[in-house]
Amino acid sequence: MKEGNNKSTQKLNLKSLLSPQKKITYKLIAESDVKKSKGIVDLKLIKADLQQLKDPPITPWERKICANRLPFSFYNVPCTILAKNILGKILVRKLDNGIILKGKIVETESYLGIADKASHTYQGKVTPRNIPMYMLPGTIYVYITYGMYHCFNISSQEKGSAVLIRSLEPLEGIAQMRENRNDKVHSKSPKKLLKELKIHDLCNGPSKMCISMQIEKKHSKYSMCDWNGLWIEDNVIQEEMKIVECPRIGIKSAGDEWAHKPLRYYVYGHKCVSKRDKIIEAALF
DNA sequence: CCAGTGATGCACT
DNA sequence: GTGCATCACTGGC
Numbered sequence: 449m450k451e452g453n454n455k456s457t458q459k460l461n462l463k464s465l466l467s468p469q470k471k472i473t474y475k476l477i478a479e480s481d482v483k484k485s486k487g488i489v490d491l492k493l494i495k496a497d498l499q500q501l502k503d504p505p506i507t508p509w510e511r512k513i514c515a516n517r518l519p520f521s522f523y524n525v526p527c528t529i530l531a532k533n534i535l536g537k538i539l540v541r542k543l544d545n546g547i548i549l550k551g552k553i554v555e556t557e558s559y560l561g562i563a564d565k566a567s568h569t570y571q572g573k574v575t576p577r578n579i580p581m582y583m584l585p586g587t588i589y590v591y592i593t594y595g596m597y598h599c600f601n602i603s604s605q606e607k608g609s610a611v612l613i614r615s616l617e618p619l620e621g622i623a624q625m626r627e628n629r630n631d632k633v634h635s636k637s638p639k640k641l642l643k644e645l646k647i648h649d650l651c652n653g654p655s656k657m658c659i660s661m662q663i664e665k666k667h668s669k670y671s672m673c674d675w676n677g678l679w680i681e682d683n684v685i686q687e688e689m690k691i692v693e694c695p696r697i698g699i700k701s702a703g704d705e706w707a708h709k710p711l712r713y714y715v716y717g718h719k720c721v722s723k724r725d726k727i728i729e730a731a732l733f
Numbered sequence: 734c735c736a737g738t739g740a741t742g743c744a745c746t
Numbered sequence: 747g748t749g750c751a752t753c754a755c756t757g758g759c
Contacts, residue, residue: 568751576744591744592744593751594741594751595740596742601751614751656752697752
């Protein structure tokens, strides 16, 4: 009754929300959707939210170690393309203390944006949490799920779209990864510290990977294109790689149609994948 | 190996 | 108050 103003513009279902800082109602999606807004949109606040976070200027050493970083054009492609292209690439993390962690990406999922019922941006919803999904391709989106676990995403070309990185094959900094994971487990059940995790158990799941790689919520809104803590490199070793395309995990509540779309991708036969889809795999032969 | 389940706290009806 | 884009553990094969 009161706000039927989007019928003349787009199909977007604009929802309102509260900013965490002030009680100001958002009324838009992003950049170009900013129009006349009945005075309830605080544009300055929106633009501040959409701004990429940046680190202090990088040192020559830092410039050197991330010289092989993949550029903006790698991320500026449709979501499903990025999700598949990113398989086999090397995710590199530089910790504050200088330690380098590396892993080969072996499992991803696409979240297509405003049309995708399983996406946080379904119907163009904007919240303080999901803003990174509307930002430039390559923007990092980390959120907390089930109260205690992190998921790491990278925004892609379409509005509100992002790729979820689910699993890595650990390549470098494995001792540090074990330490990170043990610390986490230790806080719950100290006995388990004695058990050494297998390499393929370090990063075979979205949250395990975040723990091993020390990827946290505060890293949201940084860009894979210029933050010197995290980037992706091409894999010089081009190995044979079959890709399995199957339904995504953990989105049952999105309804049958979207829950069944084959938007999860993983390297066939790889030990570090979080969960095989045996039905789909059987159909490959 | 696999399915079932409790934990846990934040984001948002 | 409800619902998670998960994990670690358990007990069954």
